Amino acid sequence: MESKLPYRQNAMAIIDEVNPMDAFDPKLANVLIVDDQEYNISLLERILKRAGFRHIHSTMDPHEIQQLLSTIAPDIVLLDLHMPGMDGLEALKLIREQMGEEQYLPVLMLTADITPEAKQHGLQAGVNDFLTKPYDRTEVVLRMNNLLRTRHLHLQLQQHNNMLEARVRERTEELEQAKLEILQLLGRAAEYRDDMTGQHTQRVGKLSGLIAARLGFSDHRIQLIEMAAPLHDIGKIGISDEILLKPGRFEPEEFEYMKTHTKIGASILEGSAFAVLKLAGIIAESHHEKWDGSGYPRGLKAEEIPIEARIVALADFFDALTHERPYKKAWSPDEAISEVQRQRGIHFDPKLVDVMLQLFHLNEIPLRDEEAS
Incomplete structure (x- = not known):
């Protein structure tokens, strides 16, 4: 049965319907690793599997990123900064263009270059965080979990916004219908x-x-x-x-x-x-x-x-x-x-x-x- 709460109460009820942290399990995330070195990919895969991650995908060719974004729908991308043919910043630009501004897809940049200039360029390009080579296993998992938690919250907020927009459209349609009926009834009253x-x-x-x-x-x-x-x-x-x-x-x-x-x-x-x-x-x-x-x-x-x-x-x-x-x-x-x-x-x-x-x-x-x- 449709709620008879005032609109503001209905809106707040929608927000309360889903706990933003409900069902959050980073180990179920789709992870995409992009690195031109097979050794680096193998190392990250071992770290993540030991931490319980189940859905790990990888490629040594950054030109495959756009196709993989569509086929595996990653929740996070681990992207090497220095790669031949297409470096990490160029690859990141393709990711942001394909995903659009409204989609939050965290990108964790993999690099041995820890200079301030490198980090500044990465942040300007839209990098969310950095993993410095050689990797610390605990740091890898913690940084990924933090970014995945942020993505989960973003998706929950997006879902709430969609629900609210649907309710607003519904109420607007109801008001338009009511207005039309009132006009018709006024006309009939005279007629x-x-x-x-x-x-x-x-x-x-x-x-x-x-x-x-x-x-x-x-x-x-x-x-x-x-x-x-x-x-x-x-x-x-x-x-x-x-x-x-x-x-x-x-x-x-x-x-x-x-x-x-x-x-x-x-x-x-x-x-x-x-x-x-x-x-x-x-x-x-x-x-x-x-x-x-x-x-x-x-x-x-x-x-x-x-x-x-x-x-x-x-x-x-x-x-x-x-x-x-x-x-x-x-x-x-x-x-x-x-x-x-x-x-x-x-x-x-x-x-x-x-x-x-x-x-x-x-x-x-x-x-x-x-x-x-």
């Missing part, structure tokens, strides 16, 4: 006033997204429009049932009152810090503006009308025509698209009408309630 199916808002959102996609909008912008469009008529919450549910045509004063739902909607959504609600407010206020300037509430004309409001206006108009309302019967899709064509350049942006016609002829317009779900 149930005059559409008992509550699906009009979802169809308008879907159709608005299809139009935006045809216009070449980005995926993010399309998503915002689809989420904001269902709130276009949220201002109906402030309109009385006597007017909203009236069958037949409005009297002039009733229509003026009905027009206020655009301002009411904008007022409800005003002041939000969220992009989707800001856009919803713009759409709520302007989706009854007309291309020729005869719309309301401000009489905006042509491209003065925000493009998102123009899109939703067209989607809303077509869907309202093709579905029954208390004051009208449903039109057939052919009748509705003919009316859309007739309103090209009058009510609607000509470019959007052309896009709508393309969608209609491709049978991509949602016409039934189940298509909007």
Whole structure:
């Protein structure tokens, strides 16, 4: 069962799930020895086997390192500094390039050169520690154990970070889903006033997204429009049932009152810090503006009308025509698209009408309630 702890407590619980030192056994590590002298390799193998290490690999050719990194996945590399053809520092550069910055693979440099310059060059190249020839058996084991313990802690921390990132992604997805559902419910709250199916808002959102996609909008912008469009008529919450549910045509004063739902909607959504609600407010206020300037509430004309409001206006108009309302019967899709064509350049942006016609002829317009779900 999923934990109901607050997020911070959940995060701390994840960290406590695994003790970073649990199951740590350096003897199980994959060890890679790279040295051009067979005697040195044999000596190190004997030291490590006597100390209990079980997985020891070696090569006298530093050019094989990159392949061995992939095949044996070493936990530590014992790397000779002075080798013909490719010295230890060149080999170390290949290791770091292949492993990347995020992977911690300790490298123990083998050298008889104990000068400060040699150690400085090694540390600058990314050496983690040094083993000086001739080897002291105890020192070999202790230095390896220390580096392997650090690697183990790094891997545990990486695992914890991955788990935390997964939880963050999960919570983010949940919040996004909750936000979407809240927006849908707000849209339905208004729409149930005059559409008992509550699906009009979802169809308008879907159709608005299809139009935006045809216009070449980005995926993010399309998503915002689809989420904001269902709130276009949220201002109906402030309109009385006597007017909203009236069958037949409005009297002039009733229509003026009905027009206020655009301002009411904008007022409800005003002041939000969220992009989707800001856009919803713009759409709520302007989706009854007309291309020729005869719309309301401000009489905006042509491209003065925000493009998102123009899109939703067209989607809303077509869907309202093709579905029954208390004051009208449903039109057939052919009748509705003919009316859309007739309103090209009058009510609607000509470019959007052309896009709508393309969608209609491709049978991509949602016409039934189940298509909007």
